[in-house]
Amino acid sequence: MELFENSLAPKKVSMDNYNMTHLDELESEAIYIIREVAAQFERPVLLFSGGKDSITVFHLARKAFWPGKIPFPLMHIDTEHNFPEAIIYRDNLARQFGVNMIVKSVQDSIDSGRVTEETGVNASRNFAQITTLLDAVEEGKFTACLGGARRDEEKARAKERFFSHRDDFGQWDPKNQRPELWNLFNGRHRIGEHFRVFPISNWTEMDVWQYLKKENIEIPSIYFTHEREVIERDGVILSKSPFLTLKPGESYQTRKVRYRTLGDMTCTGAVYSECYDFDDIIEEVSATRVTERGGRADDKRSETAMEDRKKEGYF
């Protein structure tokens, strides 16, 4: 009967029409992953940094449970070396969408003696925040931490799973990862272990920008060009901040810059660029010849800097 009706239909829909664009397919994949997390884990949390990638994941999580609310809290590991614009953005977002935003401070971990602060001109709280993060995961009894990491960011991340297992010390064992096939994700774990889950693993920097534009999502202002006092050190353009110690001979200069990635002020490099809206950024990204993490001093410490940090429990 059904076949008969179809053949009478005035316009037959061609199978060719059941195609999705790459952004729609990536979105659908991410929503699927986020729903799996809510279904498989008792206590998930979304790690939120205020950067464009975690903003994208937050937006996808809203979509995944619409018209319901996101059934888990957000958590920010605050190094207190952040760009003030990122903190303002974070607080606004929590207010606007009525989300539970947990903030854990690296300063507290330092004050309580859990970690020792790095010193010296290139000091960063990059390693220190691992302790704060793992303590917060343990304290909150979180079993899954959603994050915005992407495989195209860095070579060690290219091997990362969507559901990435962490042992009870929070460590990643890259050589012993669970195989992931089809759309079947194994989130089984013992007490004390947890998972990191990366719904936008398959997105590139370009995909994220295109998506932010398509969805008209607000992002922190420092992604767009503005004037800022900076110095150049080892090829990285660093912003003036209370946390930066000038070396002899260095002095600040006011330049037009923007950020392609958001980390701590102490180690995130700016780029000289004129991008005032998403279109400008998309155009720049498609022409650019340096990866977005190319401006991150923390990745330049050694060839396997990211892998080493990830094994310890980094994002």
Add this chain to the structure above:
Amino acid sequence: MSYMDMTLLRFTTAGSVDDGKSTLIGRLLYDTKSIFEDQYQALEETSQKRGDEDVDLALLTDGLKAEREQGITIDVAYRYFSTPKRKFIIADTPGHIQYTRNMVTGASTANLAIVLVDARNGVVEQTKRHSFIAALLGIPHIVVCVNKMDLVNYSEDAYTEIVEQYQEFGARLDVNDIRFIPISALKGDNVVDRSESMEWYDGPTLLYTLENLHIGSDNNLIDVRFPVQCVIRPQTESHPDYRGYGGRMAGGVLKKGDEVKVLPSGWTSKVKSIDTFQGEVEVAFPPMSVTVCLEDDIDISRGDMIVRPNNSPEASQRIDAMLCWFNENPLKVGGKYAVKHTSRDARCIIDTVQYKVDVNTLHRDQDDKTVGMNDIARVSFKSTLPLFADRYSRNRLTGSFILIDEGTNETVAAGMIL
């Protein structure tokens, strides 16, 4: 063409150190301008440190310390590039026999497999292994790249001979679409740009093939399959009575107003709406993530499946399947495992191992039934709950499952339902 019209193609490559696989990927990334300057610089530095003459593009894909030290790829690496037409996801997997599990993993989501053949050596064991795994995992399209044509003087005869060799063997594989391209990954012939040294070849380049291959019908668009992932019940003032079922279409085309049946209860209802954050949609098809609302209030939870009344998968507790074993501890006949199939979790007990398949010769071994790491075997099991299963050849999403060791929680096997 704007990026709003781009589609996504996932493909897999398999190969070992010498067959030029990494060079080919490096070439695709490099010629489509997907390698960045800082990445290239890092490669140059590492190559120099190791005393290599040329920049080793393989280092691009070998991201882990152990891999770079040993010059081998241990794990599946995912790489991305795009052209104005398509975005590509490469699942790059090592080709050694001991890494069958990675090849299987990479192949499970791929629309297309690139099989590399060294023009000097022709079809070898490894070629057969890669092709067999691609076929077993139901990859719809295989592109056989006859590589290193520069080393056989771009000879048409050499190429034709290999194509014939492959076709003879490929006839035993269940793949409809097999294509051949003579290339030199090192020199760039027929990868992105047409070769000037092989005028006898009038087919498309590899990139052209990747960009233009028709993939719209790779998904099953006939049998409606909607595994319920989660129930969405906001219970808010604005949506006090909303009850929707979140999930991702695994088959068929579901329309608003369609009559549906819910498994396992067998209750029928009609699709009231198909919701997304952006609003209602009229139809849903794979791989869309949507929320389905039904006219009637029936009890549905995760693990249930929404289908059409006249087109149901088999609800079975006895499953026959091909299994790829991933774990150091061999499969235990009579052993119990957790099984994940669509959004459904069950437990199962392994009944029998019928035979093992030699991935190099496709020979079926009915005597040695020890299924260890990287082995592929035909097995049957009983599950505690009925699984709503289709044959894998009919639907890769409702025909696949994984087995989990209940003691270690490790994923120990991937299965394809027969």
